[in-house]
Amino acid sequence: MTTALTISHGGHGVPPGPSMDGPAPKRIVVSYGFWIFLLSDIVMFSAIFATYSVLVQATAGGPGGAQLFHLSTVAVETACLLLSTFTCGLMSLAVNIGHRAATYLGGAITFLLGAAFLTLEIREFAAMIAEGATPERSAFLSGFFTLVGCHGLHVTIGLIWLTVMMAQVATKGFTAFVHRRLLCFSLFWHALDIIWVALFSIVYLMGAR
Amino acid sequence: MDITPHDRAPGDETTPEARRDETLAGLQAYLIGLGLSLILTATSFWAATTSALWAPGVAIGLVVLAIAQMGVHLVFFLHITTGPDNVNNVLALAFGVMIVGLVVIGSLWIMVHLNANMMPSATG
Numbered sequence: 175m176t177t178a179l180t181i182s183h184g185g186h187g188v189p190p191g192p193s194m195d196g197p198a199p200k201r202i203v204v205s206y207g208f209w210i211f212l213l214s215d216i217v218m219f220s221a222i223f224a225t226y227s228v229l230v231q232a233t234a235g236g237p238g239g240a241q242l243f244h245l246s247t248v249a250v251e252t253a254c255l256l257l258s259t260f261t262c263g264l265m266s267l268a269v270n271i272g273h274r275a276a277t278y279l280g281g282a283i284t285f286l287l288g289a290a291f292l293t294l295e296i297r298e299f300a301a302m303i304a305e306g307a308t309p310e311r312s313a314f315l316s317g318f319f320t321l322v323g324c325h326g327l328h329v330t331i332g333l334i335w336l337t338v339m340m341a342q343v344a345t346k347g348f349t350a351f352v353h354r355r356l357l358c359f360s361l362f363w364h365a366l367d368i369i370w371v372a373l374f375s376i377v378y379l380m381g382a383r
Numbered sequence: 384m385d386i387t388p389h390d391r392a393p394g395d396e397t398t399p400e401a402r403r404d405e406t407l408a409g410l411q412a413y414l415i416g417l418g419l420s421l422i423l424t425a426t427s428f429w430a431a432t433t434s435a436l437w438a439p440g441v442a443i444g445l446v447v448l449a450i451a452q453m454g455v456h457l458v459f460f461l462h463i464t465t466g467p468d469n470v471n472n473v474l475a476l477a478f479g480v481m482i483v484g485l486v487v488i489g490s491l492w493i494m495v496h497l498n499a500n501m502m503p504s505a506t507g
Contacts, residue, residue, distance in 0.1 A: 202468055209463075209472050213479035220483040224490035249428055256420055263413040263460055267406050364460040368453050371424075375449035379431035380442055 201354050208358045212365045215328075219369055222324060223376065226317035230381065234312035239381025242307055244298070248378045251294045252370065255329075258287030259367040266360045272348050281340045284363070288333050295326050318377065325373055328366055335359055416459025423452040 197203075230239070265280025299319070302308075309319040339359055342352050427448045430441055457463045463472050 206471050210475055213475055216479055217482050220486045224487045227491055228494040252424055260413055260417045267409045271406055368456045371449050371452045375445045379427055379445055
Protein backbone atom coordinates (compact mmCIF):
# COMPACT_ATOMS: atom_id res chain seq x y z
CA MET A 175 0.00 0.00 0.00
CA THR A 176 2.74 2.45 0.97
CA THR A 177 4.73 1.55 -2.13
CA ALA A 178 1.74 2.08 -4.34
CA LEU A 179 1.10 5.49 -2.80
CA THR A 180 4.73 6.54 -3.25
CA ILE A 181 4.68 5.52 -6.90
CA SER A 182 1.42 7.24 -7.61
CA HIS A 183 2.73 10.49 -6.16
CA GLY A 184 5.78 10.39 -8.37
CA GLY A 185 8.25 10.71 -5.50
CA HIS A 186 9.98 13.76 -7.04
CA GLY A 187 8.54 16.46 -4.81
CA VAL A 188 5.26 16.46 -6.74
CA PRO A 189 2.49 17.36 -4.28
CA PRO A 190 -0.07 14.55 -3.78
CA GLY A 191 -3.40 15.14 -5.38
CA PRO A 192 -6.23 13.40 -7.19
CA SER A 193 -4.99 14.49 -10.60
CA MET A 194 -2.32 16.57 -12.29
CA ASP A 195 -4.86 18.87 -13.89
CA GLY A 196 -4.80 21.40 -11.06
CA PRO A 197 -7.84 22.50 -9.07
CA ALA A 198 -11.26 22.12 -10.63
CA PRO A 199 -12.94 25.29 -11.90
CA LYS A 200 -15.01 27.07 -9.26
CA ARG A 201 -18.36 26.32 -10.95
CA ILE A 202 -17.58 22.58 -10.79
CA VAL A 203 -16.69 22.84 -7.08
CA VAL A 204 -19.81 24.92 -6.37
CA SER A 205 -22.14 22.56 -8.21
CA TYR A 206 -20.53 19.60 -6.40
CA GLY A 207 -21.21 21.23 -3.03
CA PHE A 208 -24.78 22.03 -4.04
CA TRP A 209 -25.22 18.45 -5.28
CA ILE A 210 -24.22 17.20 -1.80
CA PHE A 211 -26.90 19.49 -0.31
CA LEU A 212 -29.49 18.17 -2.78
CA LEU A 213 -28.60 14.57 -1.88
CA SER A 214 -29.02 15.37 1.83
CA ASP A 215 -32.41 16.88 0.98
CA ILE A 216 -33.32 13.68 -0.88
CA VAL A 217 -32.23 11.63 2.17
CA MET A 218 -34.58 13.77 4.30
CA PHE A 219 -37.40 13.11 1.82
CA SER A 220 -36.63 9.37 1.96
CA ALA A 221 -37.31 9.42 5.72
CA ILE A 222 -40.67 11.14 5.10
CA PHE A 223 -41.43 8.65 2.30
CA ALA A 224 -40.65 5.77 4.68
CA THR A 225 -42.95 7.30 7.33
CA TYR A 226 -45.74 7.69 4.78
CA SER A 227 -45.33 4.13 3.48
CA VAL A 228 -45.47 2.72 7.03
CA LEU A 229 -48.63 4.73 7.84
CA VAL A 230 -50.44 4.38 4.50
CA GLN A 231 -52.84 1.69 5.81
CA ALA A 232 -53.53 3.52 9.12
CA THR A 233 -56.61 5.41 7.97
CA ALA A 234 -58.40 5.03 11.36
CA GLY A 235 -61.73 4.49 9.57
CA GLY A 236 -61.31 7.75 7.62
CA PRO A 237 -60.97 8.22 3.87
CA GLY A 238 -58.11 6.48 2.05
CA GLY A 239 -56.22 7.39 -1.10
CA ALA A 240 -58.75 5.75 -3.43
CA GLN A 241 -61.50 8.11 -2.21
CA LEU A 242 -59.35 11.26 -2.02
CA PHE A 243 -57.00 11.29 -5.03
CA HIS A 244 -58.07 12.57 -8.46
CA LEU A 245 -55.56 11.27 -10.99
CA SER A 246 -56.60 13.80 -13.65
CA THR A 247 -55.47 16.66 -11.36
CA VAL A 248 -52.25 14.78 -10.58
CA ALA A 249 -51.59 14.27 -14.32
CA VAL A 250 -51.93 18.03 -14.96
CA GLU A 251 -49.65 18.79 -11.96
CA THR A 252 -47.09 16.30 -13.28
CA ALA A 253 -47.20 17.84 -16.77
CA CYS A 254 -46.75 21.37 -15.32
CA LEU A 255 -43.71 20.36 -13.26
CA LEU A 256 -42.10 18.31 -16.06
CA LEU A 257 -42.52 21.14 -18.60
CA SER A 258 -41.20 23.69 -16.09
CA THR A 259 -38.09 21.55 -15.53
CA PHE A 260 -37.67 21.49 -19.35
CA THR A 261 -38.04 25.27 -19.69
CA CYS A 262 -35.62 25.68 -16.75
CA GLY A 263 -33.10 23.69 -18.84
CA LEU A 264 -33.76 25.97 -21.83
CA MET A 265 -33.25 28.98 -19.54
CA SER A 266 -29.82 27.68 -18.49
CA LEU A 267 -28.90 27.30 -22.19
CA ALA A 268 -29.88 30.96 -22.68
CA VAL A 269 -27.79 31.90 -19.62
CA ASN A 270 -24.77 30.14 -21.10
CA ILE A 271 -24.87 32.14 -24.32
CA GLY A 272 -25.65 35.32 -22.36
CA HIS A 273 -29.01 35.89 -24.08
CA ARG A 274 -30.89 38.13 -21.68
CA ALA A 275 -34.34 38.14 -23.34
CA ALA A 276 -34.39 34.34 -23.69
CA THR A 277 -33.33 34.01 -20.04
CA TYR A 278 -36.25 36.19 -18.90
CA LEU A 279 -38.66 34.27 -21.17
CA GLY A 280 -37.43 30.88 -19.88
CA GLY A 281 -37.56 32.10 -16.28
CA ALA A 282 -41.08 33.49 -16.72
CA ILE A 283 -42.45 30.26 -18.27
CA THR A 284 -40.71 28.18 -15.58
CA PHE A 285 -42.26 30.42 -12.90
CA LEU A 286 -45.76 30.27 -14.40
CA LEU A 287 -45.70 26.47 -14.74
CA GLY A 288 -44.37 26.11 -11.18
CA ALA A 289 -47.06 28.50 -9.91
CA ALA A 290 -49.74 26.54 -11.80
CA PHE A 291 -48.48 23.33 -10.12
CA LEU A 292 -48.61 24.98 -6.71
CA THR A 293 -52.11 26.42 -7.30
CA LEU A 294 -53.46 22.98 -8.26
CA GLU A 295 -51.83 21.44 -5.18
CA ILE A 296 -53.24 24.09 -2.81
CA ARG A 297 -56.75 23.66 -4.34
CA GLU A 298 -56.41 19.88 -3.89
CA PHE A 299 -55.41 20.36 -0.22
CA ALA A 300 -58.28 22.84 0.35
CA ALA A 301 -60.81 20.43 -1.20
CA MET A 302 -59.53 17.56 0.99
CA ILE A 303 -59.70 19.68 4.15
CA ALA A 304 -63.24 20.83 3.21
CA GLU A 305 -64.26 17.14 3.00
CA GLY A 306 -62.94 16.61 6.55
CA ALA A 307 -59.73 14.86 5.40
CA THR A 308 -57.50 17.07 7.55
CA PRO A 309 -53.96 16.15 8.70
CA GLU A 310 -55.27 15.28 12.19
CA ARG A 311 -57.97 12.90 10.84
CA SER A 312 -55.65 9.85 10.60
CA ALA A 313 -51.99 8.85 10.60
CA PHE A 314 -52.25 8.25 6.84
CA LEU A 315 -53.39 11.86 6.27
CA SER A 316 -50.70 13.23 8.61
CA GLY A 317 -48.10 11.39 6.55
CA PHE A 318 -49.69 12.52 3.28
CA PHE A 319 -49.78 16.22 4.18
CA THR A 320 -46.23 16.11 5.57
CA LEU A 321 -44.81 14.46 2.45
CA VAL A 322 -46.71 16.35 -0.27
CA GLY A 323 -46.66 19.59 1.73
CA CYS A 324 -42.89 19.38 2.18
CA HIS A 325 -42.46 19.05 -1.58
CA GLY A 326 -44.87 21.95 -2.14
CA LEU A 327 -42.83 24.04 0.32
CA HIS A 328 -39.69 23.29 -1.71
CA VAL A 329 -41.48 24.40 -4.90
CA THR A 330 -42.52 27.64 -3.13
CA ILE A 331 -38.92 28.29 -2.09
CA GLY A 332 -37.83 27.55 -5.68
CA LEU A 333 -40.30 30.11 -7.06
CA ILE A 334 -39.00 32.77 -4.63
CA TRP A 335 -35.40 31.88 -5.54
CA LEU A 336 -36.22 32.11 -9.28
CA THR A 337 -37.73 35.59 -8.77
CA VAL A 338 -34.63 36.71 -6.86
CA MET A 339 -32.36 35.33 -9.62
CA MET A 340 -34.30 37.18 -12.35
CA ALA A 341 -33.90 40.39 -10.30
CA GLN A 342 -30.15 39.68 -9.98
CA VAL A 343 -29.83 39.14 -13.75
CA ALA A 344 -31.62 42.48 -14.25
CA THR A 345 -29.51 44.45 -11.75
CA LYS A 346 -26.10 42.72 -11.80
CA GLY A 347 -26.08 41.15 -15.28
CA PHE A 348 -24.40 37.84 -16.15
CA THR A 349 -21.52 38.01 -13.67
CA ALA A 350 -19.65 34.84 -12.65
CA PHE A 351 -21.52 34.45 -9.36
CA VAL A 352 -24.94 35.09 -10.93
CA HIS A 353 -24.03 32.30 -13.38
CA ARG A 354 -23.15 29.94 -10.50
CA ARG A 355 -26.35 30.78 -8.60
CA LEU A 356 -28.43 30.13 -11.71
CA LEU A 357 -26.62 26.81 -12.13
CA CYS A 358 -27.49 25.88 -8.52
CA PHE A 359 -31.10 26.99 -9.06
CA SER A 360 -31.48 24.76 -12.13
CA LEU A 361 -30.02 21.79 -10.18
CA PHE A 362 -32.52 22.50 -7.36
CA TRP A 363 -35.46 22.74 -9.77
CA HIS A 364 -34.52 19.50 -11.59
CA ALA A 365 -34.09 17.70 -8.22
CA LEU A 366 -37.62 18.79 -7.20
CA ASP A 367 -38.99 17.07 -10.29
CA ILE A 368 -37.07 13.88 -9.41
CA ILE A 369 -38.78 13.91 -5.98
CA TRP A 370 -42.14 14.53 -7.68
CA VAL A 371 -41.58 11.42 -9.85
CA ALA A 372 -41.27 9.30 -6.69
CA LEU A 373 -44.21 11.16 -5.16
CA PHE A 374 -46.76 10.72 -7.95
CA SER A 375 -45.72 7.07 -8.44
CA ILE A 376 -45.82 6.00 -4.78
CA VAL A 377 -48.44 8.29 -3.25
CA TYR A 378 -50.94 8.95 -6.02
CA LEU A 379 -50.70 6.13 -8.57
CA MET A 380 -50.30 3.36 -5.97
CA GLY A 381 -52.67 5.08 -3.50
CA ALA A 382 -55.51 5.58 -5.97
CA ARG A 383 -55.69 1.87 -6.83
CA MET B 384 -18.86 17.51 -13.85
CA ASP B 385 -18.48 16.67 -17.48
CA ILE B 386 -17.97 19.67 -19.71
CA THR B 387 -21.36 19.72 -21.36
CA PRO B 388 -22.84 22.83 -22.90
CA HIS B 389 -24.66 23.24 -19.59
CA ASP B 390 -21.39 23.52 -17.67
CA ARG B 391 -19.45 25.69 -20.07
CA ALA B 392 -17.83 28.47 -18.10
CA PRO B 393 -18.73 32.01 -19.11
CA GLY B 394 -16.08 33.79 -21.10
CA ASP B 395 -14.50 30.57 -22.33
CA GLU B 396 -12.45 30.99 -25.48
CA THR B 397 -14.98 29.55 -27.91
CA THR B 398 -15.93 30.75 -31.35
CA PRO B 399 -19.57 31.77 -31.97
CA GLU B 400 -19.96 28.68 -34.21
CA ALA B 401 -18.76 26.30 -31.47
CA ARG B 402 -21.01 28.04 -28.98
CA ARG B 403 -24.01 27.66 -31.25
CA ASP B 404 -23.22 23.95 -31.74
CA GLU B 405 -23.03 23.51 -27.95
CA THR B 406 -26.39 25.21 -27.48
CA LEU B 407 -27.94 22.97 -30.14
CA ALA B 408 -26.43 19.86 -28.50
CA GLY B 409 -27.77 21.03 -25.12
CA LEU B 410 -31.21 21.65 -26.61
CA GLN B 411 -31.14 18.16 -28.13
CA ALA B 412 -30.30 16.61 -24.72
CA TYR B 413 -33.19 18.46 -23.02
CA LEU B 414 -35.59 17.42 -25.80
CA ILE B 415 -34.54 13.75 -25.49
CA GLY B 416 -34.98 13.98 -21.70
CA LEU B 417 -38.41 15.57 -22.06
CA GLY B 418 -39.53 12.96 -24.63
CA LEU B 419 -38.36 10.00 -22.52
CA SER B 420 -39.93 11.49 -19.37
CA LEU B 421 -43.26 12.02 -21.13
CA ILE B 422 -43.26 8.41 -22.40
CA LEU B 423 -42.39 7.00 -18.94
CA THR B 424 -44.94 9.23 -17.16
CA ALA B 425 -47.70 8.31 -19.63
CA THR B 426 -46.84 4.62 -19.19
CA SER B 427 -47.04 4.97 -15.38
CA PHE B 428 -50.45 6.65 -15.50
CA TRP B 429 -51.71 4.07 -18.02
CA ALA B 430 -50.43 1.16 -15.89
CA ALA B 431 -52.09 2.57 -12.76
CA THR B 432 -55.51 3.04 -14.35
CA THR B 433 -55.82 0.13 -16.79
CA SER B 434 -57.35 -3.22 -15.94
CA ALA B 435 -55.42 -4.99 -18.72
CA LEU B 436 -52.45 -5.77 -16.47
CA TRP B 437 -52.05 -8.33 -13.70
CA ALA B 438 -52.96 -6.18 -10.67
CA PRO B 439 -50.37 -7.45 -8.11
CA GLY B 440 -47.52 -6.74 -10.55
CA VAL B 441 -48.48 -3.10 -11.21
CA ALA B 442 -46.84 -1.73 -8.04
CA ILE B 443 -43.46 -3.21 -8.99
CA GLY B 444 -43.90 -1.92 -12.53
CA LEU B 445 -44.59 1.60 -11.20
CA VAL B 446 -41.42 1.49 -9.06
CA VAL B 447 -39.35 0.37 -12.06
CA LEU B 448 -40.83 3.13 -14.26
CA ALA B 449 -40.18 5.73 -11.53
CA ILE B 450 -36.54 4.64 -11.12
CA ALA B 451 -36.08 4.72 -14.91
CA GLN B 452 -37.48 8.24 -15.06
CA MET B 453 -35.22 9.39 -12.21
CA GLY B 454 -32.28 8.04 -14.24
CA VAL B 455 -33.44 9.99 -17.30
CA HIS B 456 -33.70 13.17 -15.20
CA LEU B 457 -30.24 12.65 -13.67
CA VAL B 458 -28.55 12.17 -17.06
CA PHE B 459 -30.42 14.60 -19.34
CA PHE B 460 -31.43 17.37 -16.90
CA LEU B 461 -28.89 17.28 -14.06
CA HIS B 462 -26.03 16.11 -16.33
CA ILE B 463 -24.78 13.51 -13.83
CA THR B 464 -22.90 11.44 -16.39
CA THR B 465 -19.84 9.18 -16.50
CA GLY B 466 -17.50 11.96 -17.64
CA PRO B 467 -14.10 12.36 -15.96
CA ASP B 468 -15.07 15.54 -14.04
CA ASN B 469 -18.22 13.83 -12.78
CA VAL B 470 -16.61 11.09 -10.63
CA ASN B 471 -17.20 12.97 -7.36
CA ASN B 472 -20.85 13.63 -8.22
CA VAL B 473 -21.46 9.99 -9.12
CA LEU B 474 -19.80 8.77 -5.90
CA ALA B 475 -21.92 11.18 -3.83
CA LEU B 476 -25.00 9.96 -5.71
CA ALA B 477 -24.09 6.32 -4.99
CA PHE B 478 -23.75 7.12 -1.27
CA GLY B 479 -27.08 8.99 -1.31
CA VAL B 480 -28.82 6.07 -3.02
CA MET B 481 -27.39 3.70 -0.40
CA ILE B 482 -28.71 5.84 2.50
CA VAL B 483 -32.13 6.25 0.82
CA GLY B 484 -32.32 2.48 0.29
CA LEU B 485 -31.37 1.73 3.92
CA VAL B 486 -33.89 4.23 5.30
CA VAL B 487 -36.83 3.20 3.12
CA ILE B 488 -36.32 -0.58 2.92
CA GLY B 489 -35.14 -0.79 6.55
CA SER B 490 -38.15 1.17 7.86
CA LEU B 491 -40.66 -0.88 5.88
CA TRP B 492 -39.01 -4.18 6.84
CA ILE B 493 -38.91 -3.41 10.57
CA MET B 494 -42.37 -1.84 10.75
CA VAL B 495 -44.08 -4.72 8.89
CA HIS B 496 -42.58 -7.15 11.43
CA LEU B 497 -43.57 -4.95 14.40
CA ASN B 498 -47.08 -4.63 12.99
CA ALA B 499 -47.34 -8.42 12.57
CA ASN B 500 -46.31 -8.89 16.22
CA MET B 501 -48.89 -6.43 17.57
CA MET B 502 -51.88 -7.62 19.57
CA PRO B 503 -54.86 -8.04 17.21
CA SER B 504 -56.91 -5.50 19.19
CA ALA B 505 -54.17 -2.88 18.93
CA THR B 506 -53.96 -2.95 15.15
CA GLY B 507 -56.07 -0.99 12.68
